[in-house]
Amino acid sequence: MEHKNSMGSRVQVRKVKKRVLFSSLFNKLLTLYIGILIVTFVFFFTIFSNAFQRYYVDYTENIMIKQAELIAEEYQKVGEMHQSISSVLDRVTLRIKVLDSYLDATTWIVGKDHKMQMVSGKEDSMILDRKLANPEIIEKVFEGNIISRETGFEQYFSTPVLTVGYPIEIGGQVELALFIHTPMPQILTLIDEVRSILAKAVLVTAGIIFILIYYTSKRMSKPLKEMNQVAKKIANGDFAKRIDVEGEDEIAQLGESLNYMAEELDKIDANRKAFIANVSHDMRSPLTSIQGFVTAILDGTIPPEKHDKYLRIVLNESQRMIKMTNDILELSRMEEGNLPLKKMEFNLHEMIRDLLDNFEQITKDKEVKVDVLFDKKEQMVFADPEKIARVVQNLLDNAFKFVNNQGTIEVETVAKQNKVWIYIRNSGPSISKEDQKNIWERFYKSDLSRGKDKTGMGIGLVIVKETIRQHNEELGIISNEGEPVTFYFTLSKV
Known part of the structure; x- marks a missing residue:
């Protein structure tokens, strides 16, 4: 986008792409893991703290009910074993004092008229002999029910309390109602202390896990970052760079695949350069001959009676270039x-x-012996005859090119089930294992081929491979030291 300034000159404005905060894989992984960590710890902290609070309240409630049961048992002894009410009250008073001291509790004993008969604890004792204002709750206890509540007696206490109501039977009848009140702040204080300890443990654990997550994310993203840099260099034509692969996970496998790709591209690039050099050399030779002979004919260097001879040479060179x-x-x-x-x-x-x-x-020039070993006189196959003729022609070219003088070439066909196997063998130098791997590659031409092939460019076998691949048939080479070199392929029988 361009704008004109006040002086009339053009100012080019470029839009700068903002870098997103979470654009890198490391930031994404770190953010994801930390998010999961926070959600997990908050969830479990909430669940655990609430569960502990419920457990501790239930635990305190059970203690209060157990103490209320012991106090009720003392009242049941009135009239039994000649125990007087005064001795029972003394033991009840002692139990209540212990209970008040242990739980910081306040204990009430209420009569059927809903009036307070006994009160303990730090609360105001002015309510003694007064009628309580909670008839529904008191009546439930006199009906023989054990109750537990966290509300209902707020008007008698300055702080919320946990209340347990327990019926006291004397002579088989509920004569009194026992109420034990424990301050909720005391219970919650202990719960808060546990939560504080838990929170500290969570923070320490989260810190350790954060460090592990940070280095894990770094470790995971580092090879990917390196792969990205290598991929860019490969895209720019630098195939020499490799990745240091560690481990056997998917990222390591990706690194190995990238290294393999770079190696293959390096081979293809080397073959391409060699191919261009070969093409340039092979094209330059006939072009130089054509130019030299035509120039000599035109300027009269070659006499008219020899024109036919040299024009035929020019024609042959032209045909070689066309091929x-x-x-x-x-x-x-x-x-x-x-x-x-x-x-x-x-x-x-x-x-x-x-x-x-x-x-x-x-065959005559090299005094070659040609053996044809057909399994039967005629063999019908189903394929593209023009392309298969090119395959056989190229393989025979290759065999005659490398067969030694007075050597042997053998063409054999073997019918197996629904396939015909075609073998073309030639005596002469063997093909190295390295050349056997690369002989089918585009632009590849072995050193031995460069020395003997004066007319081709080393793509005949590539055409063979592509043709057989299109037919979905098998193709291969067998070459061992001291044995004939064998090329083979298959075709479908009719």
Whole structure:
């Protein structure tokens, strides 16, 4: 976007892309893990603290009920075993004092008329002999019920209390109601102390886990960051960079895959450069010959009676260049899928015999013995005859190119179930294991091939591979020291 300033000049304005806070994987992982950590700790802290509060309130309530039961048992002894009311009251008073001291409680004993008969604790004792204003609660106790409440007696206490009501029977009848009140702040103070200890433990644990999360996130994101940098360098054509892979997890596997990709691209790039160099060399030679002979003819250096001879050389060189160009174009179209197969039935053995006739001259020149081992006279297959002829032609070219003088070439077919296996063997130097791996690659041409192939560019076997791949058939090479080199492929029988 451009704007004009007051001086009339143009000022270019570029929109700057804001960097998002959580754009990196490390920040995303760290934020996610911390979020999960916080939610988890808050959830469990809330659940645990509430559960502990409920447990401690129930625990205190059970203690109060147990003490109320003991006090009620003392009243039941009145009239039994000649115990007087005064001796019973003395023991009750002692139990109440212990209870008040242990739980900081206030204890009431209420008669059927709802009047206070005994009161203890720190609360005002002016309510003694007064009628209580909670008839519904008191009546439930006189009906023989044990009650527990956290509300209902607020007007008698300055702080909330936990109340337990217990019926006292004398002579088999409920004559009194016992109420024990324990201040809730005392209960909550202990609960708050436990919560404080729990919170400190949570903070310490969270701190340790945060450190672990931080370094784990760093460790997880570091190799991905390195992979990103390596991928950018590979995209810019630098295939030498590799990733240090540690472990066996998915990230390590991704790093190994990226290293493998870089190695393969490096090989392809090296083969491409070699291919360009070979093409340049192979094209330059015939072009130089053509230019030299045509120039010599035009300026009269070559006399008219020799024009036919040198024009034929020019024609041969032109045809060689056309063949090179056609090979490149055909391979390109095959890889792009622009050459669909035209499958039909044809006689494989007849095709091989016809193609072998093309090598009659080189057979004589190199004194090569050609053995044809067909499993039967005729063999019908279902494939694209034009493309399969090119496959056989290229493999025979390769065999005659590398066969030693006075050597042997063998063409064999073997029918197995619904397939025909075609073997083309030649005596001569073996192919190294390294060349066997790369011989089918685009742009690859072995050193041995460069020394003997004066007309090709090393893409004949690539065309073979692509053709057999399109037919969904098998293709391979067998080469061991001291044994013939064997190329083989399969076709579907009719």
